[in-house]
Amino acid sequence: MSTIIPFPASLKNTMKQIAMERKYPVVIEVLNRGTEEELILNSQTEAQALIDVARIEMLNASLKYPFWDEDSAKYDRAHEDAFQEIQMGLFEKTTMYIGQAYKVVTTV
Numbered sequence: 228m229s230t231i232i233p234f235p236a237s238l239k240n241t242m243k244q245i246a247m248e249r250k251y252p253v254v255i256e257v258l259n260r261g262t263e264e265e266l267i268l269n270s271q272t273e274a275q276a277l278i279d280v281a282r283i284e285m286l287n288a289s290l291k292y293p294f295w296d297e298d299s300a301k302y303d304r305a306h307e308d309a310f311q312e313i314q315m316g317l318f319e320k321t322t323m324y325i326g327q328a329y330k331v332v333t334t335v
Contacts, residue, residue: 229267230274230328236263238320245280254280266325274329281321285335288313 239258246254253276260267268274288310289295294303295310322333 229269231261232266232268232324232328234264234266234324235320238317238324239263239266241317242277242280242321245284251276251280268325268329271329271331274325275331278322278325278331278333281318282333282335284313285318289335 240263243255243258245251246258253273257266257268257273257277266277268277292303292306292310293299294301294306296302297307318335322331325331326333
């Protein structure tokens with residue numbers, strides 16, 4: 228049984244760009260379904276695959292922008308802005324929308 232989840236077009240497009248760059252076939256297939264503003268998920272595995280893309284992006288952001296935390300001796304405002312864009316944008320929004328319909332692992 229398919230589950231249709233409302234999902235912002237801008238977020239879906241960002242996820243699709245990442246999936247295409249990294250050649251994630253299951254994620255590309257899922258993101259090509261439905262309208263611009265919805266996800267059509269057929270399984271828990273598909274839901275987790277999308278979450279995993281967001282988790283990977285969080286890990287990449289933590290490595291690329293290590294000085295995002297104000298408590299860091301090397302704090303850098305540009306790092307904070309870039310890291311927060313991934314955390315509060317891609318990661319939190321993806322987990323919020325999908326997490327309403329599926330129980331997924333979101334820890335990074």
